[in-house]
Amino acid sequence: MRNFKLILEYDGYEFSGWQFQPFQRTVQGHVQEKLERIFKKKVNCIASGRTDAGVHAVGQVAHFKVETIMKPAQIHKALNAFLDRDVSVAKVQNVPLDFHAQYSVKNKTYCYTILNRSYPSAHWRNRAYFYPHPLNIPLMRQAARLIKGKHDFKCFQAASESSKIKNTVRTISRLTIVEEGDFIHISITSNGFLYRMVRNIVGTLLSIGSGKLPKDIIPKLLKSKDRKLAPATAPGHGLCLMRVRY
Amino acid sequence: MRNFKLILEYDGYEFSGWQFQPFQRTVQGHVQEKLERIFKKKVNCIASGRTDAGVHAVGQVAHFKVETIMKPAQIHKALNAFLDRDVSVAKVQNVPLDFHAQYSVKNKTYCYTILNRSYPSAHWRNRAYFYPHPLNIPLMRQAARLIKGKHDFKCFQAASESSKIKNTVRTISRLTIVEEGDFIHISITSNGFLYRMVRNIVGTLLSIGSGKLPKDIIPKLLKSKDRKLAPATAPGHGLCLMRVRY
Numbered sequence: 001m002r003n004f005k006l007i008l009e010y011d012g013y014e015f016s017g018w019q020f021q022p023f024q025r026t027v028q029g030h031v032q033e034k035l036e037r038i039f040k041k042k043v044n045c046i047a048s049g050r051t052d053a054g055v056h057a058v059g060q061v062a063h064f065k066v067e068t069i070m071k072p073a074q075i076h077k078a079l080n081a082f083l084d085r086d087v088s089v090a091k092v093q094n095v096p097l098d099f100h101a102q103y104s105v106k107n108k109t110y111c112y113t114i115l116n117r118s119y120p121s122a123h124w125r126n127r128a129y130f131y132p133h134p135l136n137i138p139l140m141r142q143a144a145r146l147i148k149g150k151h152d153f154k155c156f157q158a159a160s161e162s163s164k165i166k167n168t169v170r171t172i173s174r175l176t177i178v179e180e181g182d183f184i185h186i187s188i189t190s191n192g193f194l195y196r197m198v199r200n201i202v203g204t205l206l207s208i209g210s211g212k213l214p215k216d217i218i219p220k221l222l223k224s225k226d227r228k229l230a231p232a233t234a235p236g237h238g239l240c241l242m243r244v245r246y
Numbered sequence: 247m248r249n250f251k252l253i254l255e256y257d258g259y260e261f262s263g264w265q266f267q268p269f270q271r272t273v274q275g276h277v278q279e280k281l282e283r284i285f286k287k288k289v290n291c292i293a294s295g296r297t298d299a300g301v302h303a304v305g306q307v308a309h310f311k312v313e314t315i316m317k318p319a320q321i322h323k324a325l326n327a328f329l330d331r332d333v334s335v336a337k338v339q340n341v342p343l344d345f346h347a348q349y350s351v352k353n354k355t356y357c358y359t360i361l362n363r364s365y366p367s368a369h370w371r372n373r374a375y376f377y378p379h380p381l382n383i384p385l386m387r388q389a390a391r392l393i394k395g396k397h398d399f400k401c402f403q404a405a406s407e408s409s410k411i412k413n414t415v416r417t418i419s420r421l422t423i424v425e426e427g428d429f430i431h432i433s434i435t436s437n438g439f440l441y442r443m444v445r446n447i448v449g450t451l452l453s454i455g456s457g458k459l460p461k462d463i464i465p466k467l468l469k470s471k472d473r474k475l476a477p478a479t480a481p482g483h484g485l486c487l488m489r490v491r492y
Contacts, residue, residue, distance in 0.1 A: 009367060009368045010368045011369050011371075058369070085368065085371045087368050088365055088366045088368045089365060090365055119326055119334055121334055122255045122331065122334045123255065123257050123373070125257075
């Protein structure tokens with residue numbers, strides 16, 4: 001038995017997220033189907049974490065175990081030949097049997113992209129969240145500094161998950177807000193993310209940047225541990241999983 | 247009667263090019279349909295030039311004449327509300343009656359994007375030409391210098407057009423090849439473009455960069471005025487109309 005690590009890029013627009021669901025087009029389902037076609041046996045492909053419908057990736061990592069004599073380069077070529085054009089494999093690597101794409105994660109980086117101008121973009125319609133209202137970026141950066149660090153992020157966890165996850169303390173080691181023309185890129189690195197945590201943080205930063213909420217709402221929200229107090233979740237299509245570190 | 251100038255952005259993937267054709271989804275057809283819905287009368291919308299199927303734009307310019315009391319800002323808002331998400335209007339401006347989007351052009355800039363790495367990109371699949379073979383960029387730049395300037399570009403004109411256009415002399419004032427990670431951007435500014443000229447030049451530069459042809463083929467091709475001698479046309483989806491100057 002050998003263990004293979006994949007680095008995957010996908011356009012989330014036409015996928016119902018990563019996680020396999022019967023009768024739905026999911027990234028996991030699609031990749032597994034092609035792996036099973038290559039190896040002619042059942043393959044279980046496990047990612048660093050699920051991504052929601054519409055969410056993109058340029059550096060999703062997954063692993064699968066299989067008995068084969070195929071070389072990583074051959075698997076790489078075969079997979080890219082079989083996969084639909086909205087998923088591509090950047091790398092296939094042979095890794096030790098104890099490597100686990102989810103459990104071995106050291107940190108992950110997500111980037112949320114906002115298009116902040118008065119008219120939408122034809123090219124970025126499925127890749128950036130179009131937000132036409134003025135934003136105070138320096139204020140958002142001040143708020144970001146209050147979110148960075150080790151906190152109980154329960155208030156930014158999707159309510160549906162609140163009963164499942166016991167420990168909601170995470171450490172955000174990096175949170176940057178970079179302007180690039182009309183685009184704003186919010187990049188977050190953490191040792192772990194709660195379900196919808198990035199999109200909930202972005203929703204809150206947008207509320208602060210647009211003046212709907214003061215920046216000192218952040219310590220109050222963190223302390224409250226109450227999702228219902230935090231602003232709305234930002235839409236999935238602005239989000240992209242950039243990199244997973246092991 | 248008033249004259250309006252539009253700056254348009256479009257994703258060419260699902261369009262059969264700019265030019266109206268019955269029973270086809272074209273950018274001109276789509277924009278005119280929405281203008282006619284706004285003004286409740288027939289509107290003829292003329293672009294700086296047609297773009298082919300699959301070709302994109304971030305700065306296409308068009309004009310239309312109509313009798314209306316609507317302000318440019320109102321037309322802008324109404325158009326973006328009606329247009330499908332793969333076309334967007336960046337600007338609507340009231341211009342003198344003698345402004346003509348095609349005849350008044352001073353120069354145009356196109357950019358051709360190549361993804362030069364071993365595996366394709368899910369995100370750029372319809373925006374960049376995936377070319378996995380090694381390319382000698384310095385050699386391509388040397389060839390580009392031989393193309394720049396005032397020449398008879400007949401050898402780079404689509405054969406189908408050769409009988410229609412009498413004067414095939416054009417001046418390329420700028421031709422740059424910029425590397426950005428795995429992407430190569432070939433940017434060309436000229437006072438006029440023959441049909442498929444950019445894609446034919448890019449096809450030739452790729453033949454030179456990959457070692458299939460020597461760079462001194464350029465003066466020979468220009469002198470020959472023979473499309474049949476020049477290499478294949480690069481595919482449309484790598485091309486984007488960037489800017490039109492008046």
